[in-house]
Amino acid sequence: MNNDLGWMLDDALQVPGARHAILLSADGLLRAHSAGIPRDEADRQAAALAGLQSISRASAGFGGRQDGVWRQTLIEFADSYVFLVAAGPGAYLAVSAGESVDMESVSYRMQKLVDRLGRELTSPPRLDAGSPA
Structure with a gap:
């Protein structure tokens, strides 16, 4: 994994109390991480948060709708929070923060960053696709 998008994740941490940010795939692979979190820890958290997202999505029926679309999961600890949001097809953005x-x-x-990430992760169509067939 190269961390080309890591600098973008640092922007989500401009809120006082925000600590770390990671971008992960639905299968738990780390795609990018903010500067303050070591790669090994970011990898571990990506795997855990993919599982959390899957469990959250599976509980849609508890919220009253079997076809509910998952948007966000918030975990509250005694002294911190973890926010997890959809960041495009098969991608999620997570941010940890203090209490x-x-x-x-x-x-x-996070929503502003998801908008920016969508533009960065989408490849524009090639204008000169070669000679006509």
Whole structure:
């Protein structure tokens, strides 16, 4: 994994109290991580958070709709939070934060980052695809 998108994840951490950010695939592979989290820890968290997302999605029926589309999971600990959101087809963005973080600001920054990541991860069509067939 190269960490070409890591610099973009650092932007989500501009909210006071935000700690780390990772971009992961649905199968738990790390795609990018912010500067402050070691690669090994980011890999471990990517695997765990993919499982969490799967469990969250499977519980849609508990919310009243069997066909509910998963959007976000929030985990609250005694002194911290983990936010997990969809970041495109088969990709998720996770941010960890301390207990005093402005949760609305983190969610807003994450959604803005998801918009930017979508543009970065999508390849534009080639204009000169070669000679006609």
